Amino acid sequence: MKACFASTDILLPSDDIDLSKWAVIACDQYTSQPEYWKKAEQFVGEAPSALHIIFPEVYLEKEDAKERIGRIQERMTQYLKDGVLRTSIKDGFVLVERRLGCGVRKGLVGCLDLEAYDFRPEKKALVRATEQTIASRIPPRVQIRQGAVVESPHIMLLIDDPERSLIEPLYKRRTSLKIVYDTDLMLGGGHITGYAIEGEEAGLLNSRLYEKQNASGGLFLAVGDGNHSLATAKTCWEQLKTTLSEKERESHPARYALVEVVNLHDESLEFEPIHRVMFHTDKKTLVSEFKEALKEQGISYDTGDSITFVGVTDRESYDLSGTEGRIPVDIIQTFLDEYLVGHKESSIDYVHGTDAVEEIVKKDNCVGIALGAIRKESLFPAIQSGGVLPRKTFSMGEAYEKRYYLECRRVEE
Numbered sequence: 520m521k522a523c524f525a526s527t528d529i530l531l532p533s534d535d536i537d538l539s540k541w542a543v544i545a546c547d548q549y550t551s552q553p554e555y556w557k558k559a560e561q562f563v564g565e566a567p568s569a570l571h572i573i574f575p576e577v578y579l580e581k582e583d584a585k586e587r588i589g590r591i592q593e594r595m596t597q598y599l600k601d602g603v604l605r606t607s608i609k610d611g612f613v614l615v616e617r618r619l620g621c622g623v624r625k626g627l628v629g630c631l632d633l634e635a636y637d638f639r640p641e642k643k644a645l646v647r648a649t650e651q652t653i654a655s656r657i658p659p660r661v662q663i664r665q666g667a668v669v670e671s672p673h674i675m676l677l678i679d680d681p682e683r684s685l686i687e688p689l690y691k692r693r694t695s696l697k698i699v700y701d702t703d704l705m706l707g708g709g710h711i712t713g714y715a716i717e718g719e720e721a722g723l724l725n726s727r728l729y730e731k732q733n734a735s736g737g738l739f740l741a742v743g744d745g746n747h748s749l750a751t752a753k754t755c756w757e758q759l760k761t762t763l764s765e766k767e768r769e770s771h772p773a774r775y776a777l778v779e780v781v782n783l784h785d786e787s788l789e790f791e792p793i794h795r796v797m798f799h800t801d802k803k804t805l806v807s808e809f810k811e812a813l814k815e816q817g818i819s820y821d822t823g824d825s826i827t828f829v830g831v832t833d834r835e836s837y838d839l840s841g842t843e844g845r846i847p848v849d850i851i852q853t854f855l856d857e858y859l860v861g862h863k864e865s866s867i868d869y870v871h872g873t874d875a876v877e878e879i880v881k882k883d884n885c886v887g888i889a890l891g892a893i894r895k896e897s898l899f900p901a902i903q904s905g906g907v908l909p910r911k912t913f914s915m916g917e918a919y920e921k922r923y924y925l926e927c928r929r930v931e932e
Contacts, residue, residue, distance in 0.1 A: 522728035523635030523645055524676070524740060524780055526721045529628065530669065530927040531607035531699055531713075536567050538702035542711065542923040543569045545673035545745070546576050549918060551796065551868045551879055553577050555706065562705055567603045569671055569924035574663050588663055595668050604669065604927055607699055611717035612724060614689050614696060615779060618710040619920050622787035625690045627724075628713075628926050630775040631676070631749075635739075638750045640907045645732065645739040646676065647902055648746045651910040660751035668931045670752070671924040674745030674778040675915060678731070679738075679899045681784050685727060689716065696720075700925065707919045713926075738903050740780065743915045744922060752776040777928040781915075783895060790898075792848070792890040793869050793911040794876045795855060800865045802830045802886045805858065812854045817841055826851055829880050829887030848890050849909045855888075869911040871918040 532541050540563045549555035556575050563570050571594045574587060581587070598604045613628040637644035638652040664670070678685065689696075696714035703710050716724060732739045742749055752773075760768050768774065781788060797805060806828050813820055823838025825847040839847055859865055870876050876887035893913055901908065914921075 520729050521725050522732040522739070523632040524629055524728055524732075524778070525632070525725050526610045526612055526716075527630035527775065527777070527928060528606050528610060529608040529613060529777070530604040530929065531925070532567065533602055533605055536603060538700055538925070539705060540564075540566045540568050542702060542704055542708075542925045543573065544704075544706070544708060544919070544923055545921045546573045547673075547745075547747075548871065548921050549575075549875075550577050551870060552875065558706060567598065572598065572669070572671065573924060579659055584659075585662075588666075591663065592666050592668070599668060599929075608715050608717060611715060611721040613699065613926055614686075614693060614714040614716055616690070616693065616712040616714070618712075619787060619916070620709070621789055621916070621920070624781065624785055624787040624916075624920075625686050626675070626779040626781040627686055627689075627716075628672070628777065628779045630928065631740075631778045633749075633753045633756045633774055633776055636749060636753055638742075638746065638753065640902075643737060645735070645737065647738060647741055648750070648907055649677075649741050649743065649898065649902060650746060650908045650912050652746060652750050653910060656747045657751050657754055660747060661754055664751055664755050664930075668929065669927045670777055670930050671927045672745065672748070672777040672779065673922040673924060674749050674776065675743045675922055676740040676778050676780045677743045677783045677898070678740055678780055679735075679784075680731070680782045683782060683784060685731060686780075686782050686785075689724070704923050708923055709920070711923065711925065736903070738899060741783075741899060741902055743781065745778075749776060749778070772928070772932060773930050775928075777926060779922060783898065788895070789916055790892050790895045790913045791871065791916055792892045793871060793914050794873065794890055795851070795888040795911075796868050796870050796876060796879050797855070797858075797886045797888065798866045798868070798882075799884050800862070800886045801884065802828060805886050806835065808858060809851070809854055812857070813839070813850075816850075818850065825891045827887075827889040829876055829889055831880055846893060846908075846912075848893075848912050851888060851890070852909045852911075871914050871921070875918060 615626040617624040636646040638648040700713040820837040827836040
């Protein structure tokens with residue numbers, strides 16, 4: 520028997536491809552900084568790159584979205600036809616070593632059975648979302664995935680393995696494994712090395728994963744990054760499987776999604792808060808209405824660092840009390856949702872990294888809202904109890920530390 524996360528065939532760029540140009544940051548990063556994506560485009564040029572087969576979300580609202588999706592799908596097909604992408608690992612995994620300023624992040628790339636995942640918390644699935652899934656964000660992604668012949672993941676799942684018994688022993692033996700990629704990552708992304716786990720080693724790993732799943736108490740994996748991408752894959756599969764026979768459903772490649780699994784307790788894994796930026800918003804008005812909303816709820820505030828309102832030249836920070844167990848991000852997000860209803864001229868974006876917040880608020884009428892992080896040890900118990908965190912509560916690392924697209928997998932038969 521295999522676990523819901525298991526070995527698979529993995530595509531990688533051919534040996535003559537410049538991997539420093541191939542690998543690209545997750546598409547949902549730098550959504551308010553189009554200059555980042557312009558730099559990536561200039562660096563890549565027309566070289567083979569994952570940049571040509573993803574849709575950076577900074578461009579989602581552009582008028583040429585439909586044409587862009589068509590070009591993406593054509594390029595995927597061309598990469599397979601020309602041998603740019605080839606099957607490098609057969610029924611195996613990639614052990615990932617990502618070198619960052621905060622240390623070395625270790626992970627396993629394999630495939631997830633989407634039948635075991637559900638983003639609805641009441642379903643108590645083996646693999647669950649950590650935060651609220653925004654239904655409106657799924658349809659644009661469905662358009663991209665439908666008709667795609669390959670997928671490349673920026674999805675990172677977390678496993679609660681405080682004993683460090685799954686990934687870490689493999690990493691200690693990495694010198695005995697074949698290196699399948701080794702490259703610097705563009706625009707300050709650090710360095711990444713991938714090791715093949717195949718054959719008998721992959722079989723043993725599948726067995727260990729199955730044991731871990733059986734001992735998980737019903738919650739095996741939690742989505743750390745890429746929840747909406749995984750929800751999109753799930754949505755596409757649910758639509759497709761209605762057209763398939765029971766036998767076809769068992770092995771169809773669209774039933775699975777390529778993901779990376781990381782130990783929640785990896786020393787390099789830092790839970791970074793996701794900050795908010797309000798556009799076309801007056802800071803004085805925003806803070807005043809927030810304080811009034813707190814008063815109405817019986818919540819007190821004092822100087823602290825849980826919530827910081829960032830302006831061009833000043834900032835003011837607060838701690839909250841009397842919240843009855845609600846975390847600060849829940850309180851501020853509820854307020855901002857209501858504020859946006861009453862202030863149609865305002866809009867919101869979610870930003871990774873305090874540096875990005877400070878850069879964006881230099882623009883006219885922008886207010887940054889920097890948040891403190893949650894303790895990662897509280898994550899699995901919170902989800903196990905049946906809840907999800909407010910949307911955009913935390914991120915695993917700063918923007919430049921996010922997963923880069925590198926490995927691919929076929930999603931069409």
